[in-house]
Amino acid sequence: MKLEVVTIGTELLLGQIIDTNAAELGRALAGAGVEVVRRSSVADRPDAIRAAVAEALDRTGFVITTGGLGPTRDDMTKKEVAALFNKPLRLNADVLRALEERFRRLGRAMPAVNRTQAEVPDGATVLPNPRGTAPGLWVEDRGRVVVMLPGVPSEMRGLLADEVLPRLAQRSSGAGLVVRSRTVRTTGVAESALAERVGPIEDEIAPLTLAYLPSTDGVELRVTAWGLAADDAERRLAAAMAQLRERAGADGYGEDGTDLAAVVLALLRARNARLVVAESCTGGLVSGRITAVPGASDVFIGGVVAYDNVVKSGTLGVRPELLDKHGAVSEEVVRAMAEGMQRQFAVDAALAITGIAGPTGGTAEKPVGTVWLAARYGAEVRALKRIFPGDRGEIRARAAQAALDLLRRLIAGAP
Ligand code: ATP
16 A cells, blocks of 8 residues: 655755654554655745645645644645645534533633634544544545644654554555564674675565664664565564574674663673763763663762863873873773773762864874774673764764763673
């Protein structure tokens, strides 16, 4: 089954809000075996809405819209779609009653403009929206369908799950085909190196497809089953995931939505170990990542943002001679930072990060992006120099991820 998505809102075109509705629709529909073949965004203008919906209907015959449904937008989408289908708008008594009831519950008088929300194109199916005032509408005529959903993301999501997906499943029952993906997350390995190792399995896992998705967190390996029966898709995905995990080896740290900070915390927790962090160029990013994970407090005791050398020596006990001789971004200093932190707080594990995030401060010997990392676990120590690409934000994000990964590999005894 195929359809098009039209998201409506001038703010979308101005870039004031990101079109999360389109992304969510794409994900949810793919999961239900429905293919979004095209999507477009238009301004809150009657002519623009009508043209976009009409063209999409001509091409694909099935359109889902979001936005422009409420009284603040003059119910624009509803009016244009009714006109396209040559249907008059009629007051729907059930919708009116639900609206009045909603206002009564909130203890407010219903403004007259809200009355228009109870008008629906003749013959349309009303999709009740308990989270807001504008209901969704499903208009169908001679095989052509337009489903109108509100723009507010939580209302859109609720209607999609409660009303739209079940109806779509009913229409395509018999086919019952799905599009599903799973992911192995890797870090600390270049995409090209990973492709050399993983590439050979692409033929074996067909018709599933493999995609490499690089980000500052590393490279994700995403395997996708297209248009298969649900149980067949799951079986093939599980087999492909086993192969991917094996090929990723020690560079793989988790699956699907797994966060590396949570992986590191779990490793430490299983060993009853506690962690401290000393951060220079990441300025607290690693501590932020760690404390974003629920339950971090039983492992993480805290961190120091040792930005200036005064803090590196005063608080972490890094000897000033080391700083003078080797500079703040050096193996000697990062090792001393981790050691000082571990000693002061008498904990099992420590991480330290010092680097040049740029855009200024680089030299020929230590260019922007140079970062030294150190991890300690008990008496074991690893130090690592990396030179990261990207702007300041990317270098800092990559440094935080690499620091967590260094500790993960040290604890797990991985190369
Ligand atoms: P109402 O007019 O009652 O507010 P509506 O259905 O007309 O609702 P819009 O006015 O278009 O919806 O959007 C309401 C809010 O929902 C917007 O201010 C915006 O924050 C958010 N929104 C709208 N469209 C999208 C979208 N495609 N992705 C993410 N957020 C959106």
